[in-house]
Amino acid sequence: MKINWGTAIVIAFVCFISFIMYFVITMSTDTKYEHDLVIEDYYGQELQFQADIDHEENANHLKTNVSLKKTNDGVIITFPEDLDIQNITGTVFLYRPSNKQLDFETTISLSNHNLLIPDKRLLDGRWNIKVDWKYNTNSYLFKKEITY
Missing domain, CATH: 1.20.5 (Single alpha-helices involved in coiled-coils or other helix-helix interfaces)
Incomplete structure (x- = not known):
């Protein structure tokens, strides 16, 4: 046919x-x-945006800013040496763009100027790290994207 x-x-x-x-x-x-939204509380985060810009600007005016270093033990976050560690408070938020179940937040508690994020909490891939910290009455913000 x-x-x-x-x-x-x-x-x-x-x-x-x-x-x-x-x-x-x-x-x-x-x-x-x-695929989920990047953040659940999008509008609430937008209201906080200008404060984040101000805190990042405060951090840029420091002599030395927060720094990150990847090691075999995990990621070491180093705070400025010229600051008293007893007066540093805040949180570290690790955001995984590919999977929101892997996101976690930890409080800053320092015995020296370094804070270790253990290797067992970090899977290979991209992470956005946000260090929101205060020293005395000043607020600072450090943001960095890393591939672990």
């Missing part, structure tokens, strides 16, 4: 529409393709 050109066009359209529908349904229902 021969298929004329009109029938061939209809078959091609049906195959193409079936192909597109397969991908639409797969992307809509498969959990491995789920």
